[in-house]
Amino acid sequence: MQGLIPQQVGEALQAKLSAQGVSWQLQTSVEIVDQAASGYRLTLTSGEIVEADLVISAVGLKPRTELAQTAGVDCGRGIKVNGGLRTNVADIYALGDCAELQGKVLPYIAPINFGVRALADCLLGRPTMAQYPHMPVVVKTPALLLTIQSPEVGLEGEWQTEATDDGLRSLFRDSAGMLKGFVLAGSCTAERQQWLDQLI
Ligand SMILES: Cc1cc2nc3c(=O)[nH]c(=O)nc-3n(C[C@H](O)[C@H](O)[C@H](O)COP(=O)(O)OP(=O)(O)OC[C@H]3O[C@@H](n4cnc5c(N)ncnc54)[C@H](O)[C@@H]3O)c2cc1C
Secondary structure (H helix, E strand, O other), rough: OOOOHHHHHHHHHHHHHOOOOOOOOOHHHOOEEEEOOOOOOEEEEEOOOEOOOOOOOOOOOOOOOHHHHHHHEOOOOOOEEEOOOHHHHHEEEEEOEEEEEEOOOOOOOOHHHHHHHHHHHHHOOOOOOOOOOOOOOOOOOOOOOOEEEEOOHHHHHHEEEEEOOOOEEEEEEEEOOEEEEEEEEEHHHHHHHHHHHHOO
């Protein structure tokens, strides 16, 4: 989750999962998965062998942009759209997990719900820009609940993290000291509205 949360929060999540028995193989990747007599035998790029009963691959989402690119549509990580879901090509729109808005792919339901109304207006000949409120992402990992309101991509600033008895509060402030994002962990997730109200 390096693109979403500061390192200290990532380490706290890692520690909570480790306490539940998770072990980590970092700075390496799975090269080969072989079927073993019972289960699987994984060969890592580091050369290490891991025996497993079950393999789950959860490597994230990547929009398939080839079709859009072939049609001359500008793409970055996703299909680039403006707030009206319009691409750079007339009459081509994108919505949902494949769309990239202001440098971000937002692969969850809330942006679709806000964007779809603007898209409907555009298709009915009433060009409209969607109004996106702050849409914090809730990560429902029972080991450590997280509420994430990321700052704009590329924004200059600094994360400051404070630990409480059973939570973490990370605030991202820009160079002028204004709050531009936050990550709340554990019991601090209850502070969500308080920090949302302070976002400029
Ligand atoms: C396990 C999981 C849990 C999630 N939990 C949450 C959650 O708790 N909260 C939340 O907000 N979001 C959640 N999401 C994300 C949410 O499901 C997606 O943001 C949402 O479904 C995106 O909608 P979409 O229409 O952009 O894409 P999709 O729902 O992926 O729909 C795209 C459709 O296009 C079809 N398709 C693809 N290629 C072609 C083609 N060439 N021709 C025709 N059809 C094609 C696909 O089969 C698919 O039906 C979760 C996602 C996953 C995978």
